[in-house]
Amino acid sequence: xxxxxxxxxxxxxxxxxxxxxxxIYTIDYYFYECILPYEGKKIDNKTMQxxxxxxxxxxxxxxxxxxxxxxxxxxxxxxxxxxxxPLEEKKINIIIDFLKNEGHLDDIKLIKYYQEIYQNNxxxxxxxxxxxxxxISSYLIEKYTINYKENxxxxxxxxxxxxxxxxxxxIFKMNMxxxxxxNKGFSQNIINQVIEKLNFKDDSDILRKEIHxxxxxxxxxxxxxxxxxxxxxxxxxxxxxxxxxxxxxNED
Numbered sequence: 187x188x189x190x191x192x193x194x195x196x197x198x199x200x201x202x203x204x205x206x207x208x209x210i211y212t213i214d215y216y217f218y219e220c221i222l223p224y225e226g227k228k229i230d231n232k233t234m235q236x237x238x239x240x241x242x243x244x245x246x247x248x249x250x251x252x253x254x255x256x257x258x259x260x261x262x263x264x265x266x267x268x269x270x271x272p273l274e275e276k277k278i279n280i281i282i283d284f285l286k287n288e289g290h291l292d293d294i295k296l297i298k299y300y301q302e303i304y305q306n307n308x309x310x311x312x313x314x315x316x317x318x319x320x321x322i323s324s325y326l327i328e329k330y331t332i333n334y335k336e337n338x339x340x341x342x343x344x345x346x347x348x349x350x351x352x353x354x355x356x357i358f359k360m361n362m363x364x365x366x367x368x369n370k371g372f373s374q375n376i377i378n379q380v381i382e383k384l385n386f387k388d389d390s391d392i393l394r395k396e397i398h399x400x401x402x403x404x405x406x407x408x409x410x411x412x413x414x415x416x417x418x419x420x421x422x423x424x425x426x427x428x429x430x431x432x433x434x435x436n437e438d
Contacts, residue, residue, distance in 0.1 A: 190229045201244065204237065211241040214248045220288060236284055239277040243268055247281070254290055257299040261291060262321035293322050297330045307344075310334045312371025336376050341367055345380050353396060356386040358419030393420050394428050401434055408435050 194205035202218045204211045206229065217240045221233060229237065240247065250267055253259045259267075261282060268278045285291035297317060304313040313334060317327050345363045352359055360381060367377045393415070400411040408429065415425050429435035 189231075190234050192223050192225055192227045192229065195223060195225055200248065204241075206234075206237070211237050212244045213237060213240050214244055214251075216248070216251055220284075235280055239273075239280040240284075242273055242277055243271060243281055246271060254285065257292065257295040259291075260293050260296055260320040260322055261286075264291060293326055294330055296320070297322065297326060301331060301334060305335055305337055307337060307340050308370050309336050309341075309367070309372030309376065311373070315371070336372055338376055338379060341370075341372055341376055341380050342383055344370075345384055349384055349386060353392055355393070355419035355421075356389045359386070360384070361419070389420075390424070390428070393424065394432075396420075397425065397428055397432065397434070401432075405434075 190206050192204055192206055194203075196203040196205075198212070200215050201212050202215070202223075204213060204223055217236075221236070223229075246267060250259065250264060254264065264285070265278055265282060268281060282291065300316065301313065304316065310331070313331065314327060317331070345367065348363055348366065349356075349359045352362070354362070363381065363384070364377055367380065372380075396415055396418070397411065400414055404410045404414075411429070411434075412422060412425050416422050426435055
């Protein structure tokens, strides 16, 4: 492509129209401020290719800028968005390279941005899966998440509140705590530490209340009461013992 000259520039809402060699290119405010065009300015081949690419992507790129500038989109995700226009691979790569060179599209910055958020209440496994879903390379994941700190205080507080607010057996609560923390991506080491620190109250009083609650519903089916409570993790012999004490059960 020969050297081109900007013949005329017109503003159009948030866009700018560049008149170059009898062709009109629509570019957005961000790209305009990056290349600072003016009438009579000579455009080299590289810049001309960038103008063409940004012009073709004008309908979608401005909608992505907020997330791009705040490190919320990965390189892969921006490429995927641009492919929906559709835009040929060469033009997409021109845009990606431009955004990278301007320091606005960077998977490392994205990792660091989201790591601060995830460290508040998620484990490493959850964060790693999040990055994988954003198609961050395994190399970058391993290199830049090595200092990820799982929030033990959050995990313990979350688990203790669960234990305090549920009316199931302690065994059931403990198993559910493990399941919830696994779901939040915490490592087995953190989960084990949390379980060791949890304060479980004697659940015999709770069991007695539960027995009375179910007795109101199933007083004609004692074994259904036992089954319901056993499913909550209570010991069957303990259930029968309390029911016998309360005059609700007699195996004879």
